[in-house]
Amino acid sequence: MDDTSQKIIDATMALIRDKGYVATTTKDIAHLAGVNECTLFRKFENKKDIVLQGVAQEKWRANVTPEIFANVQWELAPDLELFMNAYMDRITPDFVNLSIGLRAPQLYEETAPLIMKVPQAFVSSLTEYFKKMEALGKIGHMDFETLAMTIFSSTFGYTFLTASFGQNLVHTDRASFIQNSVKMFADGILKA
Numbered sequence: 001m002d003d004t005s006q007k008i009i010d011a012t013m014a015l016i017r018d019k020g021y022v023a024t025t026t027k028d029i030a031h032l033a034g035v036n037e038c039t040l041f042r043k044f045e046n047k048k049d050i051v052l053q054g055v056a057q058e059k060w061r062a063n064v065t066p067e068i069f070a071n072v073q074w075e076l077a078p079d080l081e082l083f084m085n086a087y088m089d090r091i092t093p094d095f096v097n098l099s100i101g102l103r104a105p106q107l108y109e110e111t112a113p114l115i116m117k118v119p120q121a122f123v124s125s126l127t128e129y130f131k132k133m134e135a136l137g138k139i140g141h142m143d144f145e146t147l148a149m150t151i152f153s154s155t156f157g158y159t160f161l162t163a164s165f166g167q168n169l170v171h172t173d174r175a176s177f178i179q180n181s182v183k184m185f186a187d188g189i190l191k192a
Contacts (some may be wrong), residue, residue, distance in 0.1 A: 005043045005053075007033040012050045013060045017097045021051065021104035052109060054187070055114050060098070062090045064118040069125040074136060076189060080182045083126055084155045088174060091118065092157075096163035123148045142192055154181055 001009075011032035015024040026047055030037040044050045068086045072079040075107045099118075102111040126148035133139045158177050161170050172180070 004033075004035060004039065008035060008040055009041055009050055009054045009057065009060075012047070013054045013098060016051065016101035020101045021047075021081055021107055024101075039146055046091065048106060051102070052110055055102065055111055060100075061114060061125055062092075062095045062118055064090050064121045066121050066125045069122075069129070072129060074133065074138065077182050077186045078135065078191065079129065079176055080151065080185055083129075083151070084178045084182070087152075087155050088159055091159050091160075093163035096160055119152055122152045122155070125126075126151060139189055140192055141190075147189070151181075154185075 008029060012024065012029050014033060015028055019028075024047070026037055026040055027049070029047070030040050033040070040050075044053070062079060068090070069083055072082060099115050102115060123145065127144045130139065130142075130144035130147060132140055134144075158170065158174075158181075162174075168176075
């Protein structure tokens with residue numbers, strides 16, 4: 001990819017993150033990229049084409065894959081902290097806002113599978129972790145997928161709310177949230 005095309009992609013993704021897909025115009029993109037609007041159309045078919053090429057780039061996707069959850073210790077509390085921290089390290093406020101912008105009806109069919117990879121990686125990895133913990137005799141049997149979804153929902157919720165409202169709604173800092181949540185989850189899992 002040449003430098004001009006990359007500048008256009010970067011400008012587009014930044015604008016979608018900040019304004020949303022519908023509110024982002026090709027004129028805005030060209031201005032932010034420092035190119036003529038005609039150049040934009042020589043490089044790409046349309047705004048949607050720019051976005052789809054952007055989401056194909058790793059830099060514009062949260063790199064949440066099962067591999068980031070691989071360094072578990074097979075101890076419940078520190079491992080749950082690892083899962084939550086690994087997610088929050090990658091799902092920054094910028095990525096939350098970008099994923100919201102990528103949910104525009106004009107893009108949703110193409111972007112939804114990419115957006116869904118994030119929760120799928122978290123939930124499937126955590127579900128498999130719980131199964132292995134059960135096999136090791138460290139936790140009892142339960143509905144591991146629902147448990148993983150519950151922990152993911154809590155992690156996602158905190159991340160989304162802090163990205164959207166900062167500390168105006170959520171007054172607990174990230175470290176305290178993770179520590180307190182893990183204690184509650186671990187206590188509940190170990191008592192079940």
